Amino acid sequence: MRLNEEGLKNRQEWEAAGYALPQYDRQAVKKKTEEAPFWIHFGAGNIFRAFQANVVQNLLNDGVLDRGLIAAEGFDGEIVEKLYRPHDSYSVLVTLKADGTVEKTVVGSVVEALVADPAKEEDFSRLREIFRQPSLQMATFTITEKGYSLKNAAGEYLDAVAADMEAGPEKPVSYIGKVSSLLYERFLAGELPIAMVSMDNCSHNGDKLCAAISAYAETWDKKGLVKEGFAAYVSGKKVSFPWTMIDKITPRPDETVKGILLNDGIEDLDQIVTSKKTYAAPFVNAEECEYLVIEDDFPNGREALEKGGLIFTDRxxxxxxxxxxxxxxxxxxxxxxxxxxxxxxxxxxxxxxxxxxxxxxxxxxxxxxxxxxxxxxxxxxxxxxxxxxxxxxxxxxxxxxxxxxxxxxxxxxxxxxxxxxxxxxxxxxxxxxxxxxxxxxxxxxxxxxxxxxxxxxxxxxxxxxxxxxxxxxxxxxxxxxxxxxxxxxxxxxxxxxxxxxxxxxxxxxxxxxxxxxxxxxxxxxxxxxxxxxxxx
Ligand SMILES: NC(=O)c1ccc[n+]([C@@H]2O[C@H](COP(=O)([O-])OP(=O)(O)OC[C@H]3O[C@@H](n4cnc5c(N)ncnc54)[C@H](O)[C@@H]3O)[C@@H](O)[C@H]2O)c1
Ligand SMILES: O=P(O)(O)OC[C@@H](O)[C@@H](O)[C@H](O)[C@H](O)CO
The missing domain is CATH 1.10.1040.10 (N-(1-d-carboxylethyl)-l-norvaline Dehydrogenase; domain 2)
Structure with missing residues (x-):
């Protein structure tokens, strides 16, 4: 049993081994997502695959959604190259319940995975294209708390940040520089609305993301490196930075869990530890309990994600x-x-x-x-x-x-x-x-x-x-x-x-x-x- 498009054609074999499979036409979902993306996620790590991707899968299964997710990885491209691509962006989610039972799901809701790095020209130009799409409603983030830091302990801009602030949005190197550059693309496409949603475990996470992107927008504006009005667009009503609370304990991929899947006959399950120390595998393991509470502030509208259990409320x-x-x-x-x-x-x-x-x-x-x-x-x-x-x-x-x-x-x-x-x-x-x-x-x-x-x-x-x-x-x-x-x-x-x-x-x-x-x-x-x- 191989975890990819080809291997999953033999549905019976997977179902007989106890796997819940996507109940939708993935090719059709992929096509629709490519044409009119609505949700792009930055930080293609374990929590995203265990939580957000599974919520979207359930909504696709129920016919609430007809489009899936795009994953972007701006820090550790190896995750996309060594994990997503060989498996056609499929993951196995293993839910470890407190009563000892295990639920195994093949998650196929991520239909495109891209490296957010201008050095990977094809991927980055596709990202620019996605950010120009009027259909795009939200960009979400699980990039760890430190992903939003622009300065070192001495309070000075990190080298990559300082370089991007000087150079403008053309070829950014820093993480938030890349995100700001993509948002600038959306500004150029007609000041289109979007929600930029941090889903990291930090207090007032929306403000952190807003402050980081605004620092670039204001500097670029001041230095005349962008068309006038970009900073006002970022701080105005068309771009929101909702606050969120996310909760689902998602440990690193575990050898015992891998053993269960190997026993079922799945091949190629090796865990990778990337050069940037991300622990990832073709499967993710997580608890059953999950909460994702989101401030309901979506300038370009949103899908009925509450039907998948997300809670929308006030700040x-x-x-x-x-x-x-x-x-x-x-x-x-x-x-x-x-x-x-x-x-x-x-x-x-x-x-x-x-x-x-x-x-x-x-x-x-x-x-x-x-x-x-x-x-x-x-x-x-x-x-x-x-x-x-x-x-x-x-x-x-x-x-x-x-x-x-x-x-x-x-x-x-x-x-x-x-x-x-x-x-x-x-x-x-x-x-x-x-x-x-x-x-x-x-x-x-x-x-x-x-x-x-x-x-x-x-x-x-x-x-x-x-x-x-x-x-x-x-x-x-x-x-x-x-x-x-x-x-x-x-x-x-x-x-x-x-x-x-x-x-x-x-x-x-x-x-x-x-x-x-x-x-x-x-x-x-x-x-x-x-x-x-x-x-x-
Ligand atoms: N794992 C959990 O139990 C859990 C639960 C709730 C919330 N979260 C939030 O999600 C975040 C990611 O958790 P995970 O389980 O996906 O971890 P992970 O190690 O699987 O993935 C980490 C992700 O963050 C990126 N990243 C790491 N350092 C970065 C940096 N300096 N700049 C930008 N991106 C960087 C990686 O490239 C990767 O995409 C956590 O830090 C936390 O804020 C995690
Ligand atoms: O993800 P971090 O690195 O912010 O923190 C590690 C864990 O405490 C955290 O991942 C929890 O598992 C999570 O917050 C549960 O929802």
Whole structure:
């Protein structure tokens, strides 16, 4: 059984092996999509294939849609070249349910995959053509939080960004430069309307995308590198940047899941780790639970995607749902388990939830420290959501999610995942920020993690993070089991608002972080001992 157009002609064989297949005429869908695309997605990674692509597949199956998705990859072209193209853009979605059952679906709703890079001329000119189409309603993005950053830690534009700002929209190299250049194409085509929709896990994600694109539009406008009016078009009513909240735990492709598919007789399932460290395979594995809440602001209209389970609402509600999930009920718990999981040698999040201390720690962070500042969004009940996360989703033993995946880019996530709670305590006249004890414990754990030495005293590989060079250089000055000058070494990190969302000294939490870190640094076994001591 081969996962491509040819291999899927033998439908019976696939169905007999338990696979749900596309129930639509894919060639007809492909033709219609080429002629009148409505949805292009940037960031052809795992979540897109497990979530958005499957929603569109269901809507095609039900006859709600007659056009599919176009995937664009502007960071890691290998995903398209080594994965999408050999498989004619098909994926197998393996849904791992908490009761141990597995659902296998061949997803065919992505009908075109393109490398968003002017160096790939054919692909980029097709992208320009897509952006000129009046039918295009939305461009969506899952390009990670760092995908929207234009500046380095020193606050200077990254080299590729600075070069694109100077050169204009002709041959962009930076990610958002490419996106801005395509949007300029749409402007030239008659100032056509579009929704530019970030679906990344960052607070007010629409504003992040808007700020990044606007920086290019304004600079190009000012320098006379674009036709007058481009910046006004980007900031005007024809281009919207809705806020969203996305939720579906989608781990990297897992060997056990691959084994299930190999057993069924599918060939060519090899996982690739690209030179840019994307983990991808012809299949994706994910949990069943999913939420995608979107601010309903689509200047060019939209399809009835609510029929596929997406929730359209107002900005205020998205904000509340997003804060509930990203700042309290899911992602902070994930980051806690990621940091301590790496230090304590775990390779599965679900196994960590069997450790009573770690389980208690995330329960306290969720229920006691985070929950008091959560505002009920009305459409999803926070207590119910948190209970499901703690009792069903993260302990799901069938989910191959790892602390190492979640530890990726932690420096970019702490401000959102914990900083918002700290700020809310600081702003409250009822709550005392000094009562936050486990959040500082996580920060201390992260500093200990950055030493790259686990709780047994052995070296381990840190997950990728754009700030590792700076942060590791700081933490190298601390040696396990030795005393150190906290004021001199840790103060620059702990006072960095960009990392924590607040200056931890001004918040009054730095002393606790230093105390916990000092105890965790006492020697091998100290992390486990500290967790036990403070997680009563
Ligand atoms: N995996 C999940 O459980 C999950 C759930 C909800 C939301 N998300 C969001 O989706 C994002 C992607 O997750 P995924 O599972 O697809 O990861 P993935 O590793 O499978 O794919 C990452 C995608 O982001 C791109 N990318 C990586 N670094 C980039 C950079 N510096 N600039 C631009 N693009 C870059 C990659 O090329 C790829 O398309 C996450 O960062 C998160 O914001 C993920
Ligand atoms: O995707 P990231 O890197 O922002 O964070 C890692 C995980 O916490 C995240 O992917 C969750 O699995 C997801 O937010 C669940 O909806």
């Amino acid at each position: 205020e509600t998205v904000d509340k749902v997003e804060k509930m999930k990203v700042c309290t009920c899911l992602n902070p718990l994930h980051t806690t388990l990621a940091v301590f999981g790496c230090l304590l040698g775990y390779d599965l999040i679900s196994k960590e939830m069997k450790d009573p201390v770690l389980k208690k720690l995330v329960e306290i962070i969720g229920h006691e420290e985070g929950m008091p500042v959560v505002v009920d969004p009305g459409i999803i009940r926070p207590e119910k959501f948190l209970d499901e996360v703690l009792n069903v989703r993260i302990p799901n033993p069938f989910m191959p999610d790892t602390p190492q995946r979640i530890a990726t880019d932690t420096s970019q996530k702490l401000a959102i995942r914990f900083g918002e709670t700290i700020k809310a305590y600081m702003a409250s006249d009822k709550l005392d920020v000094k009562n936050l004890k486990r959040i500082p414990l996580v920060f201390a754990g992260w500093l200990r993690y950055l030493m790259g030495i686990n709780d047994k005293g052995e070296k381990f590989e840190l997950s990728p993070d754009p700030m590792l060079p700076t942060l590791c250089a700081v933490m190298e000055q601390v040696k396990l089991g030795e005393s150190f000058d906290a004021e001199k070494i840790l103060k620059p990190v702990l006072s960095d608002e960009k990392i924590f969302g607040v200056d931890l000294y001004k918040a009054g939490l730095a002393d606790d972080v230093i105390k916990y870190f000092t105890e965790m640094n006492a020697g091998p076994g100290a992390v486990e001992a500290v967790l036990k001591k403070y997680t009563a």
